Amino acid sequence: MHTPVLLKEVVELLEAGPDKKIIDTTFGEGGHSKALLAAGANVLAIDRDITQISNFKLQISKGSLILKQGNFRDIVAIAKAADFAPVDGILFDLGLSYEQLKTGGKGLSYKNMNEPLDMRLDDSCVTTAEQILRQYTEKNLAHMFMHNAEEILAAPLAKHILIQRVGQEQLTVGWLVGVVNSVAKSNPRPTLTRVFQALRVEVNNEFENLEQALKGALSLLGPKGKVAVISFHSLEDRIVKRFIREHGYIQIGKKPIFGDKGLRFERSAVLRVFHV
Template sequence: MNNIHRPVLLAEAVTALIDAPLLQDQVHKIVMIDGTFGRGGHSQLLLSKLDSNARLIAFDKDLDAIAVAKKILDPRFSIIHSSFAQMNQYAEPESIDGILLDLGISSPQVDEAHRGFSFRRDGPLDMRMNTDQGITAAEWLEQAPQEEITKVIKAYGEERFASQIAKAIVAKREEGLSPKTTLQLANLVASVVRTREPGQDPATRTFQALRIFINRELEDLEQGLKAALSLLKPGGRLAVISFHSLEDRIVKQFLQAHAKVEVPRGLPVREKDLPQSVLEIIGRVRPSKEELEENPRARSAIMRVAEKRMGALA
């Protein structure tokens, strides 16, 4: 079992934040946020690049990640057991120089069967990032209406066999055999999904959907992006690494919406008189060929970077 976590786009993400023009002539204390600590790869590299007067605040919902973070004895570093969606409760508006959101789940979360994320290793069907709160995937499948199960699997997994999968789950439930483990669910899905993309397990989309739903991942992302915009100083940067189209679409649309100025149609305003947009989109980065060879799990990653304009009002 290989549960070593390799941070995706590690150097690229840190460089995107550190290279912000705002930081080149800084004389005050730099404050950064790592919104998803994971196993600390991005945080550790950031700390190695920041001076002794800097501060790095990290967030994570996963208690295993918190345990790893607490082993970092650097006085510049602090970890908060919470979602990045709540980061504006821990910092003042326009007080942060850079924010990184890595939306992927860590390799240990996938590879450790007891977490319930893997359809290849048998374990309790849990799927909660924060095992201190909320219901497990098994508990939800035990009581959710068939229509709701269909909606979740279709919306969050983009699964075309969602209705058939939901029907099979409910049928098993009525027999008193509601799936309680990851392999029970994976095998049930495989019995219904007859075709799938080459190399993709039939249960991939269903497991993705349940994980996103149980952890409110897309709601947290939308809330976290708004919080990040308010927390960034003018000139500060936001870097977001996403791993599937649902996340990336939200990030892309959010950045685009704040990188343009809406002017009512027909209003006689010259371009030079338009108010300034809040964000400037810096770029989009995909993993290199070398990284993909070392870490195939990075294949779907996309990082989008934007900078808060000087003088902009969020």
């Protein structure tokens, strides 16, 4: 298991402790849930990816754990079905787990060259990343790269994809990496990161799901309940920041908490904690 992001800060700011009820909406490999349980909290943990839940094994000595497969946009229905409301805290960690990136086999990382471009986090997603790359028009591809990742090379990337996809039997990670490398020749790595982000967001409707989940989360909080959101790129953080502002919620601290720049897996993390 890789080290969960901003672990100490999450446990402290959500005030995890005995008899507290906390929802971990993005269970992953269980790192945050494990720490919340160790503090004595009762945890309802949710994850879209059924393999993340199936692979988890833990001897629980404190608190209690309920594991549910599902999309956090359905947080209200999931919590009520588990009789787990009101709650004292809700955590959203919007990053992918180490296992999903390294061994998931779905083309989520540009480093796994032989993997197919699937990117679906659960079976509710109908369209794969490969289908998007094959079916979208040049205009729609460019819009996706710009809207989902603010990629400045969106237009030339879209144009090149249309050319290169012709006659290709299968579009793999390696194929897409080659396309990006041919457009972003001098420094392809940042563009690769944004292209894969844009596709993953599109396949899984991530921005819409986050907005829906935040609305639902507030209806589950008890009188002193708090929501913690860890985001990994500016577009996610912008959604959270706007949600707090538009609904008049109170953020703990004038500025968010940033991840350790010296840690590769944490350097882009931003934590915002807020309450009614």
